[in-house]
Amino acid sequence: MSRTVFCRKYQSEQEGLARPPFPGPKGQDIYENVSKQAWQEWLHEQTMLINEKHLNVMDPEAKRFLDEQRDRFLNNENYEKAEGYVPPAHDANK
Template sequence: MSRTVFCRKYQSDMEGLPRPPFPGPKGQDIFDHVSQQAWKEWLHEQTMLINEKHLNVMDPEAKRFLDEQRDRFLNNENYEKAEGYVPPAHDANK
């Protein structure tokens, strides 16, 4: 059974995550206030940042950077995007 949360990114009631994405207060906060859609989008952004910036996720500095960018993304603040990324064009005729 799905659960609904008021998503802080989209400011709307949306389907929530099935469980906290990681332990601790921050994971619980995301579970309580972030939709599945917003979390999925963050994971995509995070992957692009890791690849573009060649981040080692075991490096504490890289983890702090990703945590900061995650918080900014989920709070609709400016965050660092992967440089040179151009989203695919959507063909209106499809």
């Protein structure tokens, strides 16, 4: 049986992550308070930010930016979105 957490993004009990996404207190906090769904959505947003803004993830400034945006996203605060992204239109004929 998968573990559940009270997800701070969705404010409901949801399936939790199998393990902390990275070491340290912040990874443990995410493990205990963020759902698997919210984390997967963040990874998608993070990828778009990295690609659209041409971020070098080895650059400390880029890492700080992504950390801040992650915290905002997971806390339901305004976060910076990829400027050029347009979500695909839903085709009702499919």
